[in-house]
Amino acid sequence: MNVVKYCLAGLAIFVLAGCVTTQPVKDVLADPQRHLVTNFSEAKLSDSVRSALGIKMPGNVKRQVRIDSVMTNVEGDKEQSFEKQSTYYVLDNGLVRDMVQTGNNGILSSSEFALNYHGIFPLIYQSLSHSATNTYSPTYTKAISKLDKGMSDPKETTEYVFEYALAPEVQLVNFNSQKTVCKTGKWFAANTLHAALPGMALPVECEYFGTNGQTFIKIQTVFFKDLGISIPRESTSSVRKRTWKIRDVKL
Numbered sequence: 001m002n003v004v005k006y007c008l009a010g011l012a013i014f015v016l017a018g019c020v021t022t023q024p025v026k027d028v029l030a031d032p033q034r035h036l037v038t039n040f041s042e043a044k045l046s047d048s049v050r051s052a053l054g055i056k057m058p059g060n061v062k063r064q065v066r067i068d069s070v071m072t073n074v075e076g077d078k079e080q081s082f083e084k085q086s087t088y089y090v091l092d093n094g095l096v097r098d099m100v101q102t103g104n105n106g107i108l109s110s111s112e113f114a115l116n117y118h119g120i121f122p123l124i125y126q127s128l129s130h131s132a133t134n135t136y137s138p139t140y141t142k143a144i145s146k147l148d149k150g151m152s153d154p155k156e157t158t159e160y161v162f163e164y165a166l167a168p169e170v171q172l173v174n175f176n177s178q179k180t181v182c183k184t185g186k187w188f189a190a191n192t193l194h195a196a197l198p199g200m201a202l203p204v205e206c207e208y209f210g211t212n213g214q215t216f217i218k219i220q221t222v223f224f225k226d227l228g229i230s231i232p233r234e235s236t237s238s239v240r241k242r243t244w245k246i247r248d249v250k251l
Contacts, residue, residue, distance in 0.1 A: 036099050039126070039138060040097050040113055070244070090229060109129065124140055147164075181209075201225070
């Protein structure tokens with residue numbers, strides 16, 4: 001969920017203001033799966049956010065998908081590649097709970113946990129470094145002012161707009177407002193990306209705008225209709241470019 005890290009960049013002010021709590025990394029890593037299920041549930045969202053999403057009850061997992069990939073990060077003349085293990089738990093209410101573990105040579109260095117809205121923006125998100133002592137507690141979507149629900153069944157060459165506000169759990173005011181505009185391309189066979197991927201895939205390109213209305217990142221993802229998940233393919237900001245290449249798929 002490196003995509004989400006960019007979306008949360010503006011939250012540094014809350015950290016500096018002391019509005020974020022921390023928790024021991026060792027407690028999270030003792031049972032990452034339990035941490036994901038316990039802390040990234042729709043029950044953790046506010047009533048107003050659940051209402052905007054049209055969700056009354058937490059969803060049940062109907063599908064699990066694991067996608068292993070290599071992410072290449074280019075920043076200036078420096079290029080690095082990292083192995084990604086992404087596990088997606090697709091819920092029967094349309095949301096997706098996911099865990100992304102990053103490392104190299106079989107050694108993990110960081111983990112990300114999220115409850116996502118169709119891979120567009122995080123409803124709950126947390127990242128941590130495995131070498132750190134503590135990590136910040138999860139960040140939440142605190143408000144949703146515009147939600148194109150058509151993204152649950154996206155059409156070709158269509159624009160979808162989302163406006164929402166992010167903040168740490170304990171933050172009550174002055175949220176970090178953001179806007180995301182996504183445009184879809186045309187459907188193509190998913191197995192052209194990897195032989196194990198079923199059905200059709202739809203390219204989605206999203207532009208993310210910060211509180212000041214300026215673009216801070218553009219992200220290309222692919223939505224897999226039969227699986228109900230979106231995965232990143234490319235991201236571009238003013239300082240770096242990242243690309244993802246699928247290595248293995250487990251359904």
